[in-house]
Amino acid sequence: MSAHDSPDIRRHVERLTADGIDVVRVIYPDLIGTDRARDVLVDHLPSACAHGLAFCRAVYHTTPQGDVVPVAGGLDAGLPDVCVRPDLSTLSALPWEPGVATCLGEVTDPATSGPAAESPRDLLRAVLDRCAAQGLRPVVGPELEYFLLEPAPGTSAGWRRAPEVTGAVYTAGLRADPGNHLLRTLRLLRDLGLGVITGNHEFDGGQYEINLTHSEALDAADRAFRFKAAVKELARKEGNLATFMAKPFGDAGGSGFHLHLSCQDEEGDNAFDDPAGAHGLSAAARHAVAGILAHAPALAALANPTVNSYKRFGPDTLAPWLIDWGLDNRSAMVRVPPERGSGARLELRLGDASANPYLLIAGTLAAALLGIQAGEEPPVPLEGYGYDTARSAVLPMDLSAALDALEADAPLAELLGKDFTTSYLTYKRNEVERFQRHVTDWEFTEYAYHL
Numbered sequence: 001m002s003a004h005d006s007p008d009i010r011r012h013v014e015r016l017t018a019d020g021i022d023v024v025r026v027i028y029p030d031l032i033g034t035d036r037a038r039d040v041l042v043d044h045l046p047s048a049c050a051h052g053l054a055f056c057r058a059v060y061h062t063t064p065q066g067d068v069v070p071v072a073g074g075l076d077a078g079l080p081d082v083c084v085r086p087d088l089s090t091l092s093a094l095p096w097e098p099g100v101a102t103c104l105g106e107v108t109d110p111a112t113s114g115p116a117a118e119s120p121r122d123l124l125r126a127v128l129d130r131c132a133a134q135g136l137r138p139v140v141g142p143e144l145e146y147f148l149l150e151p152a153p154g155t156s157a158g159w160r161r162a163p164e165v166t167g168a169v170y171t172a173g174l175r176a177d178p179g180n181h182l183l184r185t186l187r188l189l190r191d192l193g194l195g196v197i198t199g200n201h202e203f204d205g206g207q208y209e210i211n212l213t214h215s216e217a218l219d220a221a222d223r224a225f226r227f228k229a230a231v232k233e234l235a236r237k238e239g240n241l242a243t244f245m246a247k248p249f250g251d252a253g254g255s256g257f258h259l260h261l262s263c264q265d266e267e268g269d270n271a272f273d274d275p276a277g278a279h280g281l282s283a284a285a286r287h288a289v290a291g292i293l294a295h296a297p298a299l300a301a302l303a304n305p306t307v308n309s310y311k312r313f314g315p316d317t318l319a320p321w322l323i324d325w326g327l328d329n330r331s332a333m334v335r336v337p338p339e340r341g342s343g344a345r346l347e348l349r350l351g352d353a354s355a356n357p358y359l360l361i362a363g364t365l366a367a368a369l370l371g372i373q374a375g376e377e378p379p380v381p382l383e384g385y386g387y388d389t390a391r392s393a394v395l396p397m398d399l400s401a402a403l404d405a406l407e408a409d410a411p412l413a414e415l416l417g418k419d420f421t422t423s424y425l426t427y428k429r430n431e432v433e434r435f436q437r438h439v440t441d442w443e444f445t446e447y448a449y450h451l
């Protein structure tokens with residue numbers, strides 16, 4: 001029997017057809033977490049599952065401006081195929097697009113039939129295998145912030161915050177959100193099966209936060225990836241723009257991507273809880289904190305992946321750029337929320353919303369695992385509201401320095417894999433170079449008339 005005739009695929013096709021679905025949108029994350037996709041007619045689904053959907057490998061390395069970045073295996077190899085196979089176990093109907101379902105795609109290299117070297121999902125799987133070898137099963141809960149923008153014809157940006165309100169942090173309802181964006185979005189994301197649990201308006205006009213429930217790390221990354229794609233899609237459907245850019249406005253706060261992290265041990269118990277341990281935390285939890293802090297400069301390259309990311313940091317932003325940890329302290333990079341027992345966990349507040357969820361989670365787990373393997377203890381936790389550069393080490397303050405830190409962090413780079421690290425550094429250094437060559441409006445205004 002050929003894979004075309006597999007009873008499993010036939011069953012899926014029959015169910016989709018019975019549900020009135022004639023198109024499946026297969027989406028997968030590229031290196032920077034953009035959702036690449038192809039719409040597949042259901043009649044073609046068996047063939048797509050058997051042979052995969054061919055994409056040009058350089059798509060991974062094509063910038064939003066359309067430049068193709070030369071990365072090993074892409075341009076230099078003549079732009080060969082990568083093959084994307086629909087993962088039908090992740091199928092769900094798109095609640096806002098009748099007749100369409102969506103699923104994730106697995107990115108494979110036709111030359112080896114194995115995962116493509118730069119596939120973010122497979123990178124996370126490889127890190128999870130290393131955690132499993134240590135008897136640990138990471139559990140992750142993502143929290144994401146974003147801005148909703150509406151068209152602003154005649155302005156240079158073309159978009160403005162929707163609506164412009166102040167003082168509306170931790171509110172919900174029509175006063176901060178007259179269009180009821182949050183309520184509509186929450187319900188549709190729930191119907192899509194993304195495990196969203198709560199949402200609220202954030203500090204700045206048009207800024208929202210939605211929290212996703214915790215689950216096993218790959219599932220949490222899949223949901224966070226699909227979440228970002230779905231929120232952007234929903235906003236576009238209404239003529240708006242949802243952006244997960246780290247710091248879209250100089251006069252407003254940035255958007256974070258906070259991660260709640262714990263680990264189950266082989267018995268399924270929370271391996272981060274220990275009533276007898278320092279601060280009620282197990283040795284594994286404390287070592288994980290130490291590992292995250294020790295590798296934070298390199299981790300920033302994944303958690304804060306754009307030249308814009310570093311503008312989010314600063315005093316009073318609740319976006320930490322000092323390398324420290326604290327007990328229920330939101331000014332610290334690693335916050336330990338007050339719950340213990342099954343709820344004992346860490347909250348990493350470093351990441352910004354522009355991070356590729358797979359890379360942020362893989363990098364965080366790799367750093368935590370290195371700490372656990374090294375058995376390091378973290379420093380004394382931060383007390384009080386802390387933005388004191390005399391006390392704590394500081395992160396790299398731009399993307400270029402973070403990329404250098406990633407390259408210099410041999411244990412972390414080894415855990416993430418040489419092929420991935422090389423591709424990522426090449427792509428991102430190209431981004432830094434393009435940014436450095438770009439003449440901004442600010443420069444023109446500052447210099448053109450006076451100098």
Ligand SMILES: NC(=O)CC[C@H](N)C(=O)O
Pocket residue numbers: 145202253254255256257312317318319320330349
């Ligand atoms: N409510 C908050 O915790 C704000 C977080 C902040 N916006 C960040 O960038 O991380």
